[in-house]
Amino acid sequence: MKNKKSIFLIIAAVFILWNVGWFIAVNVIYNKYTVPIPKFHGVYMKEEEGYIYNVKKPGYLRLTGNLGVAKADSFNGLIIWPLLFGGYEYGLRFQGVNGEVYEILVDKNLNPINNDDESALKAMEENEVQIQELVSRAQRMWNLEFNEAS
Incomplete structure (x- = not known):
């Protein structure tokens, strides 16, 4: 009986610590x-x-949340995932001239990551001005640093 009680207390302690750790991490990162x-x-x-x-x-x-900037009258948007131990991951969503909507993961220089879809890359080029505007707005809103591609 004592062994079962010890196991229960260990499980309860781990659960409480996980909850407290999660709460602190989320609030430190996202506030x-x-x-x-x-x-x-x-x-x-x-x-x-x-x-x-x-x-x-x-x-x-959960440990994954995001920041977003989107043009109100379009499908164009920038998604930023703050990472638990610092840094960010980035994604773009935009519409090509063909009407198709693309979602592309990019690095901090806005270069596509593992994307060989020529139509998506072309649509990204077509939306370059809008993408730069989204990045600029994210930088101003949240004081973020990007290494923009030139």
């Missing part, structure tokens, strides 16, 4: 991003000058 974005009905979202900014904190016991 700085929510400062300029108001919370409305549980969602951090702001519209400004035709662009929508949002912060999605990770769900319960």
